[in-house]
Amino acid sequence: MTTGMLGVLLTPLRQIPSLNGPIFHAMKAGDPGCMDFGEAYFSLIDSGAIKGWKRHTRMTLNLVVPVGRIQFRVHDEAAGRFANIVLSPTDDYARLTVSPGLWMAFGGLDAQTSMLLNIADLPHDPAEAVTSELDRFRWEWAR
Amino acid sequence: MTTGMLGVLLTPLRQIPSLNGPIFHAMKAGDPGCMDFGEAYFSLIDSGAIKGWKRHTRMTLNLVVPVGRIQFRVHDEAAGRFANIVLSPTDDYARLTVSPGLWMAFGGLDAQTSMLLNIADLPHDPAEAVTSELDRFRWEWAR
Numbered sequence: 001m002t003t004g005m006l007g008v009l010l011t012p013l014r015q016i017p018s019l020n021g022p023i024f025h026a027m028k029a030g031d032p033g034c035m036d037f038g039e040a041y042f043s044l045i046d047s048g049a050i051k052g053w054k055r056h057t058r059m060t061l062n063l064v065v066p067v068g069r070i071q072f073r074v075h076d077e078a079a080g081r082f083a084n085i086v087l088s089p090t091d092d093y094a095r096l097t098v099s100p101g102l103w104m105a106f107g108g109l110d111a112q113t114s115m116l117l118n119i120a121d122l123p124h125d126p127a128e129a130v131t132s133e134l135d136r137f138r139w140e141w142a143r
Numbered sequence: 144m145t146t147g148m149l150g151v152l153l154t155p156l157r158q159i160p161s162l163n164g165p166i167f168h169a170m171k172a173g174d175p176g177c178m179d180f181g182e183a184y185f186s187l188i189d190s191g192a193i194k195g196w197k198r199h200t201r202m203t204l205n206l207v208v209p210v211g212r213i214q215f216r217v218h219d220e221a222a223g224r225f226a227n228i229v230l231s232p233t234d235d236y237a238r239l240t241v242s243p244g245l246w247m248a249f250g251g252l253d254a255q256t257s258m259l260l261n262i263a264d265l266p267h268d269p270a271e272a273v274t275s276e277l278d279r280f281r282w283e284w285a286r
Contacts, residue, residue, distance in 0.1 A: 020194050021187035021256060028182040028266045037180030039171040040262055042209050044164035051163050066185050066258060067210060113164060115209060117260065119183055123171045 005083040007099035008074055009033055013064065015093055024089060026064045027119050033062050033097030038122035044115050045070060045108040050139060052105020053132040059122045061098040065089060068114025072096055075103040075137050084142040087116075103132070105139060148226040150242035151217055152176055156207065158236055167232060169207045170262050176205050176240030181265035187258050188213060188251035193282060195248020196275040202265045204241040208232060211257025215239060218246040218280050227285040230259075246275070248282060 011032050016023040027034050038059070045051060045068075053075070063072065065087035072085045085096055086109065098104055108114045122128065154175050159166040170177050181202070188194060188211075196218070206215065208230040215228045228239055229252065241247055251257045265271065 018194075020192035021189045021251070024185040024187070026183040026185060026260070029180055030266075034180075037172055037177075040169040040183060040260070042167040042169060044167070046164050049163035051161075108164070117169070117183070123173070 005074060005076055005081060007076070007102050008083055009097040010085060011095045011097065013093050013095055015089070024066055024093065026117060027062055027095060033060065033095065035060055035121040038120045039124055040117060040119045042115055042117055044113050045106060046113050047108045047111055050105055050107040050134055052134060053103045053137055055103045055130045056100045056128060057130065058100050058128045059120050060100060061104070062119040063087065063096040063098065064117045066115060066117060068108065068110035068112055070106050070114045070116055071109050071142055072104060072106045073139060074098060077103060082138070084140070086142060103137060105134065107139070107141065148217060148219055148224060150219070150245055151226055152240040153228060154238045154240065156236050156238055158232070167209055167236065169260060170205055170238060176203065176238065178203055178264040181263045182267055183260065183262045185258055185260055187256050188249060189256050190251045190254055193248055193250040193277055195277060196246045196280055198246045198273045199243045199271060200273065201243050201271045202263050203243060204247070205262040206230065206239040206241065207260045209258060209260060211251065211253035211255055213249050213257045213259055214252050214285050215247060215249045216282060217241060220246060225281070227283070229285060246280060248277065250282070250284065
C-alpha cells in the first residue's frame with residue numbers, strides 16, 4: 001500500500017479475533033518503518049479538532065490508530081505536494097510511517113475523541129521538531 | 144511505586160494536557176523496564192471477561208492501559224504469591240513491567256471494552272509462552 005508520497009509508507013496491520021477481545025498488531029522489530037526504539041506515546045484528538053503543523057528533522061513516526069478515526073495530512077514542502085491518509089481500527093487498520101523532513105497535521109474524524117499511538121525512533125526532543133500555525137499550509141478534511 | 148512482588152514494577156506515567164487532546168506517555172528508551180524493542184500490540188478485553196493464565200519464559204511485558212480499566216493478577220508460583228494491579232488512564236495511569244517466569248491473567252473492570260498496550264522486548268513467539276486454564280490459579284476481582 002502506498003500514498004504516492006516519498007517518505008510516507010502505509011503498512012496494513014492484522015487484527016486477531018479472540019473470545020474475550022481481539023489483538024491489534026502495532027509494530028514488530030524488523031517491520032517496514034521499524035528502526036531503533038526511542039519512545040512510544042499516545043496522542044488524543046478531540047472530534048473536529050486539528051493538531052499541527054509539525055515537522056520533525058530527525059524523528060521517524062510510526063502511527064497507529066486503535067480508537068476512533070484520524071485524518072493525517074502530510075506535506076512535502078520542497079515538492080509542493082500533500083497527501084491525506086485516514087486511519088481507524090475498523091476499515092483502515094494500518095501503520096503510517098512518516099520520515100523526517102515532512103510536515104504533518106492530524107484531525108479527529110470521529111464523533112468521539114480519537115487516539116493514536118506513535119512509536120518513534122527517538123525520545124521526545126523539542127529541538128528536533130519545528131511547529132507552525134495551522135493556517136500556514138492548506139488543511140482539507142477528507143471525510 | 145511497587146507491588147511488593149519481585150519481577151513486577153509499577154512506573155507512574157505522565158499525561159500532558161493540551162487544547163485539542165492530551166498526550167499520554169507510554170515508554171521511553173532508558174525507562175525502567177525498557178529493554179530491546181521486540182513488538183508492540185494492543186489487547187482488548189471485554190467488560191467482565193478474563194484472559195489468562197499465561198507465563199512467558201523469556202519475554203518482559205510493559206503494559207499500559209490507555210482505554211478503560213484493567214485488573215492484572217500476577218502469580219509467582221514458586222513463592223506462592225499473588226499481586227493485583229489495576230491500571231486505567233484516569234486514576235492509575237502507570238506502566239506495569241512483568242518479568243518472565245511469572246503467571247499473569249487480566250480482566251476488564253470497565254463497563255465498556257478496555258484496551259492495553261504491551262511493548263515487549265521480543266516479537267511474539269508461541270514457543271516462549273505457556274498458557275493454562277483460568278481455574279488453575281485463583282482469580283479474585285479487586286473492584
